[in-house]
Amino acid sequence: MAEHETAARHRTPENPGSEVGAFLRRRREQLAQRWADEPLFRTVFTVARDEAVEAGRVVVDALAQVAGHGRVEDPADPGFTVVREQLSRMAAARARTGLTPSRVSTEVDALRVPADELLVAELPDASAEHVRACTTALTVLMGTLRLVVMETALSEGEALIDRQRLQLLEVATPVIRLWDGIVAVPLIGTLDSARSQVVMETLLESVVDQQARFAILDITGVPTVDSLVAQHLMKTVAAVRLMGAECVVSGIRPAIAQTIVHLGLDLGTVITRASLADALGYALRRLGADIVRAAPGGAQAR
Amino acid sequence: MSAAAAGVEARLPIRSDLDLVRVRQHVRQASATLGFGLVEQTKLVTAASELARNTLVYGGGGEVEATMVGDGRRAGLRLTFSDRGPGIPDLERALSDGYTSGVGLGLGLGGARRLVHEFAIDSTPGVGTTVTVTSWTARAPRPRGGF
């Protein structure tokens, strides 16, 4: 085996890449026809076979171009640029039917077989070494195609997650009207920069809409208050004030209170209450609508 | 590796906001596993959040390694944040409250130092930054045949 390989080096074609490129251009039509019957193309372009064939031609052209550049191993080759979007749409269509990424990858890999067969059929008189050099170049090229598809599929997946995150941002920040002139947002989960921006905007909007005089930010459901979260809270408080309302932060749990002190955060100017109920009581009293209590002393912080 | 170490020891990447969430979740769970009380857990998670964010924002990304340590009497959690970013030219200034080269409050480093029992920082301009923090549980852990 090893001997063959060293001996073969002298007889390998100068540039197997460009030879594969030329082959792809010659066999463009046959290959596109064969690919149209492969699952990847057949299941995406279900309405008209013509479309599948046309999509196949575009991919063959791209591969021929990449091979012609002699860069069969380079997923960043500009030859892929024109097909990237099409490939991404195909992979996404397959993923939507419930296919795992590895199955999609296998389907891309399956395209290699017909290409390989056509290539070998074209070289009946060539030496074994020559054939091997060409099929190796083709294999590498098809592997690169697979990489390109997976890359685009992944970034598609990331875009999907981004969209879902965006949707979550919106549903996760309901502003509740607690009373005439009092609105509240119960914050739940991570208060990152994007989320806190949404919180601030929705809160300010409802302060205006409801002509609220008090806005309560309840952080019972926020697991960690670090300097960034604190900064977001303080910005929101300041913005609410600018709208002419007063902001109360409630739900600071004891462990978080201690942590805030160690962190060195100064919430001095921020009105805080232990619970949402306490914050509501505070706001009601300030509005002159005090709560009548059945038992005295019930106002203590919980 | 003991059963406890299995849920504690980890090496996590810090490359995105989502990684910060994962780091916090891991530290919370690891410190609970080791028997830290709620206040200490919260302090550790908050310190980790600060340091991980610095690794991401200023260090350009990196990783954190969580290890279980013991001094024979107590169990501890050690977190090592490392990046190959620009480094910190003036450590004292960086540690002082209110100093920020960005848009933060400048409380992260100093705050993290106050939130843990041991704090060490090693930074070389042009090479990177490593911050190591350790906190110890109040009580001795249940015997487990050594760490």
Ligand SMILES: Nc1ncnc2c1ncn2[C@@H]1O[C@H](COP(=O)(O)OP(=O)(O)OP(=O)(O)O)[C@@H](O)[C@H]1O
């Ligand atoms: N890993 C790091 N690499 C390079 N520089 C750092 C690193 N960590 C901190 N610094 C520098 O130290 C400064 C102080 O950090 P610190 O965490 O205290 O404040 P901050 O991140 O600016 O604001 P905050 O943490 O309050 O949001 C930073 O502004 C930055 O210049």
Ligand SMILES: [Mg+2]
């Ligand atoms: Mg910081």
